[in-house]
Amino acid sequence: MNDKSIISLQDISYSYEKKVVLDHINFTIDKGSFIGLIGPNGGGKTTLIKLILGILKPASGSISLFNQPIEQFKDWRKIGFVSQKSNSFNKGFPATVFEVVSTGLTSKIGYFKFFTQKHKASIKKAIELVGMDEYVYENIGNLSGGQQQRVFIARSLVSQPELLILDEPTVGVDTENVKRFYELLHDLNRNQGITLLLVTHDTGTVTKFATDVACLNKTLHFHGKPGDYEKLSSEELSRAYGHSVNLVSHDH
Numbered sequence: 001m002n003d004k005s006i007i008s009l010q011d012i013s014y015s016y017e018k019k020v021v022l023d024h025i026n027f028t029i030d031k032g033s034f035i036g037l038i039g040p041n042g043g044g045k046t047t048l049i050k051l052i053l054g055i056l057k058p059a060s061g062s063i064s065l066f067n068q069p070i071e072q073f074k075d076w077r078k079i080g081f082v083s084q085k086s087n088s089f090n091k092g093f094p095a096t097v098f099e100v101v102s103t104g105l106t107s108k109i110g111y112f113k114f115f116t117q118k119h120k121a122s123i124k125k126a127i128e129l130v131g132m133d134e135y136v137y138e139n140i141g142n143l144s145g146g147q148q149q150r151v152f153i154a155r156s157l158v159s160q161p162e163l164l165i166l167d168e169p170t171v172g173v174d175t176e177n178v179k180r181f182y183e184l185l186h187d188l189n190r191n192q193g194i195t196l197l198l199v200t201h202d203t204g205t206v207t208k209f210a211t212d213v214a215c216l217n218k219t220l221h222f223h224g225k226p227g228d229y230e231k232l233s234s235e236e237l238s239r240a241y242g243h244s245v246n247l248v249s250h251d252h
Protein backbone atom coordinates (compact mmCIF):
# COMPACT_ATOMS: atom_id res chain seq x y z
CA MET A 1 0.00 0.00 0.00
CA ASN A 2 1.26 3.51 -0.81
CA ASP A 3 0.13 7.13 -0.46
CA LYS A 4 -1.50 6.99 -3.91
CA SER A 5 -3.51 3.87 -3.08
CA ILE A 6 -7.30 4.25 -3.09
CA ILE A 7 -8.14 0.54 -2.88
CA SER A 8 -5.87 -2.16 -1.52
CA LEU A 9 -6.89 -5.82 -1.26
CA GLN A 10 -4.43 -8.06 0.53
CA ASP A 11 -4.78 -11.86 0.19
CA ILE A 12 -8.58 -11.71 -0.15
CA SER A 13 -10.58 -14.94 -0.35
CA TYR A 14 -14.34 -15.44 -0.39
CA SER A 15 -16.67 -18.43 -0.68
CA TYR A 16 -20.40 -18.90 -1.17
CA GLU A 17 -21.14 -21.88 1.09
CA LYS A 18 -18.34 -24.26 0.04
CA LYS A 19 -17.68 -22.84 -3.42
CA VAL A 20 -14.56 -20.68 -3.61
CA VAL A 21 -15.34 -17.53 -5.62
CA LEU A 22 -12.20 -15.49 -4.91
CA ASP A 23 -8.91 -17.13 -4.06
CA HIS A 24 -6.07 -15.08 -2.49
CA ILE A 25 -6.57 -11.84 -4.42
CA ASN A 26 -3.94 -9.10 -4.16
CA PHE A 27 -5.11 -5.98 -5.95
CA THR A 28 -4.26 -2.28 -5.66
CA ILE A 29 -5.85 0.69 -7.40
CA ASP A 30 -3.98 3.99 -7.37
CA LYS A 31 -5.47 7.47 -7.44
CA GLY A 32 -6.10 8.72 -10.97
CA SER A 33 -6.19 5.33 -12.65
CA PHE A 34 -8.94 3.86 -14.86
CA ILE A 35 -9.17 0.12 -14.24
CA GLY A 36 -11.06 -2.13 -16.63
CA LEU A 37 -12.03 -5.25 -14.64
CA ILE A 38 -12.77 -8.10 -17.03
CA GLY A 39 -13.29 -11.85 -16.86
CA PRO A 40 -15.92 -14.55 -17.45
CA ASN A 41 -19.39 -14.67 -15.90
CA GLY A 42 -19.14 -16.25 -12.47
CA GLY A 43 -15.48 -15.24 -12.21
CA GLY A 44 -16.03 -13.15 -9.06
CA LYS A 45 -16.13 -9.59 -10.45
CA THR A 46 -19.39 -8.56 -8.79
CA THR A 47 -18.37 -10.29 -5.57
CA LEU A 48 -15.16 -8.25 -5.58
CA ILE A 49 -17.17 -5.04 -6.00
CA LYS A 50 -19.45 -6.01 -3.09
CA LEU A 51 -16.39 -6.59 -0.90
CA ILE A 52 -14.96 -3.17 -1.80
CA LEU A 53 -18.32 -1.52 -1.05
CA GLY A 54 -18.52 -3.27 2.33
CA ILE A 55 -21.64 -5.23 1.37
CA LEU A 56 -19.79 -8.52 1.89
CA LYS A 57 -16.96 -9.39 4.27
CA PRO A 58 -13.99 -11.49 3.10
CA ALA A 59 -13.39 -14.95 4.53
CA SER A 60 -9.74 -13.99 4.87
CA GLY A 61 -7.44 -11.11 4.02
CA SER A 62 -7.82 -7.36 4.46
CA ILE A 63 -9.23 -4.41 2.52
CA SER A 64 -8.15 -0.77 2.79
CA LEU A 65 -9.94 2.23 1.29
CA PHE A 66 -8.11 5.55 1.05
CA ASN A 67 -5.37 4.08 3.29
CA GLN A 68 -7.84 3.13 6.01
CA PRO A 69 -8.93 -0.40 6.99
CA ILE A 70 -12.44 -0.86 5.60
CA GLU A 71 -13.73 -1.56 9.10
CA GLN A 72 -12.74 2.00 10.08
CA PHE A 73 -13.67 3.73 6.82
CA LYS A 74 -16.66 6.08 7.23
CA ASP A 75 -16.49 8.59 4.38
CA TRP A 76 -18.49 6.60 1.81
CA ARG A 77 -19.31 9.82 -0.05
CA LYS A 78 -15.85 9.48 -1.57
CA ILE A 79 -17.12 6.45 -3.50
CA GLY A 80 -19.81 6.57 -6.20
CA PHE A 81 -21.44 3.44 -7.60
CA VAL A 82 -23.34 2.86 -10.85
CA SER A 83 -25.02 -0.52 -11.37
CA GLN A 84 -26.65 -2.17 -14.38
CA LYS A 85 -29.47 0.29 -15.01
CA SER A 86 -31.44 -2.06 -17.26
CA ASN A 87 -31.86 -4.63 -14.49
CA SER A 88 -33.16 -2.23 -11.85
CA PHE A 89 -34.76 0.88 -13.33
CA ASN A 90 -38.50 1.34 -13.81
CA LYS A 91 -38.89 3.39 -16.99
CA GLY A 92 -42.36 4.48 -15.90
CA PHE A 93 -40.99 6.22 -12.80
CA PRO A 94 -42.26 9.84 -12.97
CA ALA A 95 -39.11 11.85 -12.31
CA THR A 96 -37.12 14.43 -14.22
CA VAL A 97 -33.38 14.24 -14.82
CA PHE A 98 -32.91 16.95 -12.17
CA GLU A 99 -34.95 14.99 -9.61
CA VAL A 100 -33.09 11.73 -10.26
CA VAL A 101 -29.67 13.37 -9.94
CA SER A 102 -30.76 15.21 -6.78
CA THR A 103 -31.23 11.87 -4.98
CA GLY A 104 -27.44 11.54 -5.05
CA LEU A 105 -27.31 14.25 -2.36
CA THR A 106 -29.54 12.35 0.08
CA SER A 107 -26.64 10.86 2.04
CA LYS A 108 -25.06 14.31 2.26
CA ILE A 109 -28.02 16.44 3.37
CA GLY A 110 -30.54 13.82 4.56
CA TYR A 111 -34.12 13.07 3.52
CA PHE A 112 -36.85 15.71 3.37
CA LYS A 113 -34.40 18.61 3.33
CA PHE A 114 -34.73 21.60 1.06
CA PHE A 115 -32.09 22.17 -1.57
CA THR A 116 -30.11 25.37 -1.24
CA GLN A 117 -28.94 27.31 -4.27
CA LYS A 118 -25.54 25.68 -3.75
CA HIS A 119 -27.11 22.22 -3.87
CA LYS A 120 -29.04 23.10 -7.03
CA ALA A 121 -25.85 24.39 -8.64
CA SER A 122 -24.07 21.11 -7.77
CA ILE A 123 -26.90 19.10 -9.34
CA LYS A 124 -26.81 21.13 -12.55
CA LYS A 125 -23.01 20.92 -12.69
CA ALA A 126 -23.13 17.10 -12.43
CA ILE A 127 -25.73 17.00 -15.21
CA GLU A 128 -23.57 19.27 -17.34
CA LEU A 129 -20.49 17.09 -16.75
CA VAL A 130 -22.23 14.13 -18.38
CA GLY A 131 -23.52 16.22 -21.28
CA MET A 132 -27.20 16.07 -20.31
CA ASP A 133 -27.78 19.76 -19.52
CA GLU A 134 -30.36 20.19 -22.29
CA TYR A 135 -32.48 17.47 -20.66
CA VAL A 136 -32.53 18.84 -17.09
CA TYR A 137 -36.33 18.85 -16.81
CA GLU A 138 -37.03 15.95 -19.18
CA ASN A 139 -38.75 12.87 -17.73
CA ILE A 140 -36.05 10.21 -17.46
CA GLY A 141 -38.38 7.59 -18.93
CA ASN A 142 -38.31 9.47 -22.24
CA LEU A 143 -34.54 9.09 -22.62
CA SER A 144 -32.54 6.40 -24.43
CA GLY A 145 -30.66 3.75 -22.49
CA GLY A 146 -27.35 5.54 -23.03
CA GLN A 147 -28.80 8.87 -21.89
CA GLN A 148 -30.29 7.26 -18.79
CA GLN A 149 -26.93 5.80 -17.83
CA ARG A 150 -25.38 9.27 -18.15
CA VAL A 151 -28.00 10.51 -15.70
CA PHE A 152 -27.16 7.75 -13.23
CA ILE A 153 -23.49 8.67 -13.48
CA ALA A 154 -24.45 12.29 -12.76
CA ARG A 155 -26.36 11.08 -9.68
CA SER A 156 -23.14 9.43 -8.47
CA LEU A 157 -21.04 12.50 -9.32
CA VAL A 158 -23.20 15.06 -7.51
CA SER A 159 -21.64 14.19 -4.14
CA GLN A 160 -18.19 14.73 -5.73
CA PRO A 161 -16.70 11.23 -5.24
CA GLU A 162 -13.01 10.57 -5.75
CA LEU A 163 -13.67 6.99 -6.88
CA LEU A 164 -16.43 5.84 -9.24
CA ILE A 165 -17.25 2.12 -9.50
CA LEU A 166 -19.36 0.94 -12.44
CA ASP A 167 -20.70 -2.61 -12.70
CA GLU A 168 -21.34 -3.41 -16.39
CA PRO A 169 -23.03 -0.03 -17.04
CA THR A 170 -23.38 -0.56 -20.81
CA VAL A 171 -25.79 -3.50 -20.44
CA GLY A 172 -28.93 -2.47 -22.32
CA VAL A 173 -27.20 0.51 -23.98
CA ASP A 174 -27.41 0.54 -27.77
CA THR A 175 -24.16 0.01 -29.69
CA GLU A 176 -24.10 3.54 -31.10
CA ASN A 177 -23.99 5.05 -27.61
CA VAL A 178 -21.42 2.69 -26.08
CA LYS A 179 -18.42 4.53 -27.56
CA ARG A 180 -19.82 7.88 -26.41
CA PHE A 181 -20.25 6.37 -22.96
CA TYR A 182 -16.60 5.30 -22.86
CA GLU A 183 -15.54 8.75 -24.04
CA LEU A 184 -17.46 10.23 -21.11
CA LEU A 185 -15.65 7.93 -18.68
CA HIS A 186 -12.33 8.85 -20.30
CA ASP A 187 -13.12 12.55 -19.78
CA LEU A 188 -14.13 12.02 -16.14
CA ASN A 189 -10.87 10.21 -15.52
CA ARG A 190 -8.42 12.37 -17.45
CA ASN A 191 -9.99 15.83 -17.10
CA GLN A 192 -11.98 15.60 -13.85
CA GLY A 193 -9.43 13.48 -11.99
CA ILE A 194 -11.88 10.78 -10.91
CA THR A 195 -10.48 7.29 -10.35
CA LEU A 196 -12.58 4.65 -12.15
CA LEU A 197 -13.14 0.93 -11.61
CA LEU A 198 -15.22 -0.42 -14.49
CA VAL A 199 -16.55 -3.99 -14.66
CA THR A 200 -17.14 -4.87 -18.29
CA HIS A 201 -17.20 -7.63 -20.92
CA ASP A 202 -16.35 -5.09 -23.62
CA THR A 203 -12.67 -6.04 -23.61
CA GLY A 204 -11.78 -4.68 -27.02
CA THR A 205 -13.08 -1.19 -26.23
CA VAL A 206 -11.94 -0.89 -22.62
CA THR A 207 -8.32 -1.45 -23.64
CA LYS A 208 -8.54 1.74 -25.71
CA PHE A 209 -9.62 3.91 -22.76
CA ALA A 210 -8.41 2.30 -19.52
CA THR A 211 -5.02 2.96 -17.95
CA ASP A 212 -4.95 -0.59 -16.55
CA VAL A 213 -6.68 -3.91 -17.17
CA ALA A 214 -7.33 -6.60 -14.57
CA CYS A 215 -8.55 -10.06 -15.57
CA LEU A 216 -10.34 -11.92 -12.78
CA ASN A 217 -11.50 -15.53 -12.74
CA LYS A 218 -11.40 -16.69 -9.12
CA THR A 219 -7.77 -15.58 -9.05
CA LEU A 220 -6.25 -12.46 -10.59
CA HIS A 221 -4.78 -13.78 -13.85
CA PHE A 222 -3.56 -10.43 -15.17
CA HIS A 223 -3.17 -6.87 -13.90
CA GLY A 224 -1.24 -4.46 -16.07
CA LYS A 225 -1.29 -2.06 -18.99
CA PRO A 226 -3.77 -2.51 -21.86
CA GLY A 227 -0.94 -2.94 -24.37
CA ASP A 228 0.46 -5.84 -22.37
CA TYR A 229 -2.98 -7.43 -22.10
CA GLU A 230 -3.43 -7.24 -25.86
CA LYS A 231 -0.13 -9.11 -26.29
CA LEU A 232 -1.38 -12.14 -24.34
CA SER A 233 -1.54 -15.27 -26.46
CA SER A 234 -4.82 -17.06 -27.12
CA GLU A 235 -3.55 -19.88 -24.89
CA GLU A 236 -2.94 -17.46 -21.98
CA LEU A 237 -6.39 -15.90 -22.43
CA SER A 238 -8.01 -19.32 -22.58
CA ARG A 239 -6.34 -20.30 -19.30
CA ALA A 240 -7.60 -17.09 -17.67
CA TYR A 241 -11.18 -17.49 -18.92
CA GLY A 242 -11.41 -21.26 -18.81
CA HIS A 243 -12.42 -21.37 -22.50
CA SER A 244 -11.39 -19.90 -25.85
CA VAL A 245 -11.67 -16.10 -26.03
CA ASN A 246 -12.20 -13.46 -28.70
CA LEU A 247 -11.73 -9.78 -27.82
CA VAL A 248 -15.11 -8.05 -27.87
CA SER A 249 -15.40 -4.46 -29.03
CA HIS A 250 -18.33 -2.20 -29.90
CA ASP A 251 -15.98 0.23 -31.62
CA HIS A 252 -16.87 -0.62 -35.20
